[in-house]
Amino acid sequence: MFIGHLHRYLGNEVECEDVLEDVYADIWENPDHLRNIEDERHLLKTVYLYYMRKRLREVYRRLNRRACLSQDDLQNLMAPDLGLCDLVSQEELKQLLHKMLGKLKARERKAIELWMEGMSNRAIANQLGTTVGAVKMLEFRTILKLREMLKEQYRVSGGED
Amino acid sequence: MSSADREIQELLADYAGALRDGCLPTFLKSLTRDEARRISESRDFWEATEVVRLLNSAGFGEKVVTPDVGLFISRVDAGIASRMKKAHASTRDHSRSHVNLQ
Numbered sequence: 001m002f003i004g005h006l007h008r009y010l011g012n013e014v015e016c017e018d019v020l021e022d023v024y025a026d027i028w029e030n031p032d033h034l035r036n037i038e039d040e041r042h043l044l045k046t047v048y049l050y051y052m053r054k055r056l057r058e059v060y061r062r063l064n065r066r067a068c069l070s071q072d073d074l075q076n077l078m079a080p081d082l083g084l085c086d087l088v089s090q091e092e093l094k095q096l097l098h099k100m101l102g103k104l105k106a107r108e109r110k111a112i113e114l115w116m117e118g119m120s121n122r123a124i125a126n127q128l129g130t131t132v133g134a135v136k137m138l139e140f141r142t143i144l145k146l147r148e149m150l151k152e153q154y155r156v157s158g159g160e161d
Numbered sequence: 162m163s164s165a166d167r168e169i170q171e172l173l174a175d176y177a178g179a180l181r182d183g184c185l186p187t188f189l190k191s192l193t194r195d196e197a198r199r200i201s202e203s204r205d206f207w208e209a210t211e212v213v214r215l216l217n218s219a220g221f222g223e224k225v226v227t228p229d230v231g232l233f234i235s236r237v238d239a240g241i242a243s244r245m246k247k248a249h250a251s252t253r254d255h256s257r258s259h260v261n262l263q
Contacts, residue, residue, distance in 0.1 A: 012185070014183075025241050060189060069197045069201075077176075093215060093218060120178070135174075143212045144212075
């Protein structure tokens, strides 16, 4: 569960394993936050906020001395505040996305599904018979549309946290 | 601003690709000053990153597994042992300096 969650932020299995190693050692050193855990979601939230976040922020901190992004932006990119759906299980997430993708136009849905299959933007452009630039714009707009749907979904369900 | 600078939708697509392919450092290093500023000022970009993470997780998160659990546990054990050793050494140093002061 933890390694899958870390993958959301790092996208790299080797880095996920390194971070998780430190997270476990941190938990061993200071397990107090994990007392009175009620359920899996509470466990994930606690581990993310008290143990993972700090380690995630360290991953690219050194690199950023040579990059242009500000330290704050880098931190927000690597270890952001918990978002609307950051604590839903993999199964719930899949169901939610399936539902949201079903509401998109065919071309939008196709672009996102191909991206999720691992295709490059060039390959997606070939499939859709358009340019790479148009695919990037389509993905951007579709992602913002999905974001609005997420917000709406969250409002309807009344927020779970 | 250079004309080669990427627009916000291109930056998001490149961030998404980098996250999916596990090469975020390359994306971060590729940013110019103007692109970094553009990201910083774009609320759309920040909102979209959340969805990108969810898509990434739904598409690929399940496939992430620790290839050798035994090896991983022994690395965690070694890390804990090293921390214990450091903590022990610092306590010893502390008590030594305390004795010297006396």
